[in-house]
Amino acid sequence: MHEVEVKGILSAKNGMNLYRGCTHGCIYCDSRSKCYQINHKFEDIEVKKNAPELLEKALRSKRKKCMIGTGSMCDPYIHLEEKLGHTRKCLELINKYDFGLAILTKSARILRDLDLLKEINNKSKCVVQMTLTTYDEDLCKVLEPNVSTTKERLEVLKVMQQNGIPTVVWLGPILPFINDTEENLRGLLNYCIEAKVYGIICFGMGLTLRDGNREYYYQKLDEHFPGLKEKYIEKFGNSYVAGCDNYKQLMKILREICEKHNIICDNEKVFSYLNDFPTKNKFKQISLFDL
Template sequence: MKSIEVKTILTGNHGTGMNVYRGCTHGCIYCDSRSACYHTPVPFEDIEVKKNAVELLDSALRSKRRKCMIGTGSMCDPYMPCEKTLKITRGCLEVIDRHGFGATVLTKSNLVLRDFDLLKKINSKTKAVLQMTLTTGDDGLCRKIEPNVCPTSERFRVLMEAKKESIPTVVWLTPFLPYINDTKENIMELLEMCAKASVRGIVIFGFGLTLRDGNREYFYKSLDEKFPGLKDRYINQFGTRYEVSRPESDSMYPMVRRFCMDNKILYRPDDTFAYLNRFEEKDVQLTLF
């Protein structure tokens, strides 16, 4: 792990996204952020800490003319173990709260529970959304494909705590790895978790995964170690395709659509992202004593 100084912290067309770390230690075997096109650290576990992230965010939000949602976690999890002591993500949430912006965090870690006080505070004035990734209902399988982060049962507990604290949630159901976790039974189990946790929406792009230079090599190496023989099946069936999924997976869309409609869960990506990006200022009544 090394500390670096950067010139800007907000990214994207509208300057609403940020990543306070580069690289990740979760060890997820499928991680697209390992792809060479992103120029993340090599090895990916060699974390780069943006030590001036809080100061840059403070300056950036001071100059913004309109309030908006600020998101983190699109490339690297903001709640890796190093965050427990560094508290850079927490510092950024404090800045977001102080300037009256909204926030959304995407994570696989239960460390986010530490910052529920800030998410609740932000949510009392505008909107703070917890996004959580779920890939399998089987904790044993979860530990094989996402080895260095809390298992699904613990992430579900976090979602239920968010429900208890009235913090809105969105769940990413992705990726589904062919012949590993892309079964109807697994997907339905995850959907049931979403319904129990009263999530506002799900993000699901398909029933497969993407493989590019950089993450493909790591994924195949992991298959050899954890699912012997499966790499050859992938190579024979998919070759060097970017999008990897079984043809029969398309039959699962009606099942997902029907379940989400029945449970009032947003399921179209455009609808879910519109909810995440929409800044909602709440009326806060002051009581004079």
Template sequence: MHFVRAKGIFTSDYGINIYRGCTHGCIYCDSRSDVYQMNHKFEDIEVKENAPELLKRELIRRKPFMIGTGAMTDPYIPLEKRLKNVRKCLELIYRYGFGFACLTKSDLVLRDIDLLKKINEKTKVVVQITITTADDDLSRIIEPHVCPTSRRIEVLKKLKENGIPTVVWLCPILPHINDTEENINLILDACIENEVKGVLNLGMGLSLREGNREYFYKKLDEKFPGLKKRYIEEFGDSYFIHSSDNRRLRAILKRRCNEHGILHNQDEIFEYMHRFPEKSVQTTLF
């Protein structure tokens, strides 16, 4: 890892990136793409050492809104266990009455369940968990340095027990690897059982562009011999590639979500996560 002193903390949509880079080792990670212009090795985590300081400066002078993190880098990478920068930011978010939404694959999020619960009681919290496969053995291959799916489902259960809303990112889905009806249904079973608010799927497929395509193909050669050739023949240099079963699998997802009152429309889910609750405004007024 290496430290930097950042000049700002918020992205254009009020997200924060406390870290840049990741050590989860997911073979499909789009954040490796050249388009993000990361000027250091992906596994050499850039730590914004002044992130809490920058966040406090911004929160003091703004009206409350939802703050998000995890779009580029999982906030709960192993370094966070020692550095606790996310926790420091959560303490500020709670103190100044803001809401919080995060995206993670890590069970380290449970370390902060006390703060997440307090923020949710005061304003709003949404924890998003990525689940790509119901098979722990496959999860350990395609997401080798993060807790397996069964543990993430335990995280969903624990969050439900503490009244914290959750959204599952059911993506990416890798053609010829996890694009099966059985896999999708097993993940949906867990979502239904744990009463998730939404299931977000951007298509039964994945994005591949310069930077992450090369890494992905390298890992296909290592873990799934012969599959890279099939990908090249089927998809060429396409940016987003879909499973040949995309429509049918998406139809299953929509039907089952509708049956159980789970959001599945992308726009509706993002609107829900960005919407700051009226109850907190009323609390401020009275």
């Protein structure tokens, strides 16, 4: 790891990344793409040392409460978080100033902060998001080797639901010739039903390949799936999107199951929910007219 001081922490849409880089080792990780300009070894985590101070300053100066998002670029619960507690410090500030939270992770380490997540949700709103990629636990350890397994993430979703915290699942990526099966999709959706998730975000059946992450992904294909890289090169070349042949069939299954079980799977609606800060207190104030 190495530490840096940054000039700002919140984006224009109130998102933040406390770390740059990751140690989860997911073979498909888009954050490795050169366009994000992570100009250091990806596993050499860049820690934004002054992030809590900047966040407090930003929250104090905001005229309106809003949802604060984190985790879309770099996971807030990487291994270093156990030692540094960087994410927890920022959650404490979000709680202190009564803002909402939309947090995305693949790690069961988030359970360490269940007390704060509950407090934030009781006062305003907290939505916990989990990425689910494969129903096969053995395959999960290949695709996402240094992070909580799918079943462990399922348990996190269930704990959140039991504590009244709404959840959203990011379903994907669905990798051509690897996990693009109906069995895998139905297994993941059954987990979502079991955990009573609010919504599912899915950008389609496939993955994106850009300069930086493409090379790493192909290296891992050679390591774990000999011969598959050549198949990708022949079929997709340098295309940005590598889509699954059974795209339409899988998307149809996704929509039908979500509709049947009242799970929102319209991306725009789910994002709107994630960004929507409650305008009124969650607990109705008792007036004299109620007595």
